[in-house]
Amino acid sequence: MAETLWREIETALKAEIASGRYQPGEKLPTEAALARRFGVNRHTARRALAAMAEAGLILTRRGSGAFVAFRPATYPLGRRTRFHQGLSEAGRSPKKEILRLETLPAGKREAEALGLAPGDLVHVWEGVGLADGAPLSYFRAAFPAARLPGLKEGLAETRSVTAALAREGVADYVRVSTRLSAERARPFEARHLRLAEGAPLLLSVSVNATPGGEPVEYGRTWFAGDRVVLEVAAG
């Protein structure tokens, strides 16, 4: 045989997932069952599952099983993109799940990006962006608290950066800079994005400012690389 055993098993299982034999979220057979079915040692079946987990196709939970992961989406990125807006236009139904919302002293990078002194307060907002029930992104945003005293309450009520900023008198804002790189999912992100550890993430670090140039948000977003495509607008 040209291929190794575990790769053959991986190929077979991938094909079955692609064919719909196993649906997203569905549990795969146990390692023991797969080993019996393919006539191999359990370790060999495990090797195939490990590769699929590493590729983000499935995720495994100790004591529970291996489950088929979710599917991709696209998401435009430009100077004036908004998360909700972009996904709505792509025909998805976006939601935000808020994990944290509180006022804290700014971190070093946050202070620098927002033009604050060390120790100045920022509103920190963390959460998960979802579409059609599947998590697409994990975000952490910081807003200068002194300039935007009521923003925390606005975010809690509206769950929208645009709406909350409007209440604070910031009628418009634009992306000043965006830096992109690829990272592997750490346990924390993997859990919230329902991905396997090590899955490829697209990290976006951006600064939003008023048209006058006053920074109002420093945000980092980790997108599930398999589920999202960012599009840089033409201009």
Next chain:
Amino acid sequence: MAETLWREIETALKAEIASGRYQPGEKLPTEAALARRFGVNRHTARRALAAMAEAGLILTRRGSGAFVAFRPATYPLGRRTRFHQGLSEAGRSPKKEILRLETLPAGKREAEALGLAPGDLVHVWEGVGLADGAPLSYFRAAFPAARLPGLKEGLAETRSVTAALAREGVADYVRVSTRLSAERARPFEARHLRLAEGAPLLLSVSVNATPGGEPVEYGRTWFAGDRVVLEVAAG
């Protein structure tokens, strides 16, 4: 024990790499030697190496050994960015290694992006972008051959898209669209980028056109996620 054996070994080796005990490009001890040193089975040492390889910290070559990987760089991305230009400004010394340069019928996506009919000819240019000796990107670009008959020779001589297009009468061009996502390195890319299979890549798919809107290049570039940060220009 709080941690697993293989994680302890991984932590120890990472610390030694971080401390400079092992330099980038340097070979680590053999699996057998590591197993002896840490008093574990070879498989356990292998598990630690596999995790580090998966994280892109080292890369392994069968029959040869495990080698410490290279480190990051930054690279700006905008409407008018050029690869060479961006890296020069970042204080790096960029180079291109050309792997392929020939004229072929356009692929489906290439034809669509360039506004060609199926079967029309394109110049295909593939290669690796390097800085300071470390590979940063693998690229494949397609140019419409009918519109740019002498481009292939221009690319071979100048090794520069901008210069070769200028010879063909295209004095200026801009990025029309850029789509970004994160992928895992396949064996092919891993080899050319000197990364491990599965390492996170930043995939950029872009179309360049003349100011008049005539598409002149359809390019895909896979950046080593650990070595490159793309920056989306403010305007």
Next chain:
DNA sequence: GTAGATTTGTGCGTATGTATC
């Protein structure tokens, strides 16, 4: 250039730990 030694990759078998059901 080649034969042999070295080194990583694959596979099986067994045992035990740990989280989940």
Next chain:
DNA sequence: AGATACATACGCACAAATCTA
């Protein structure tokens, strides 16, 4: 509490790629 299922770890054997004398 017991059964189930994934995770870790050891040991042995051989294959495949590489390096070296």
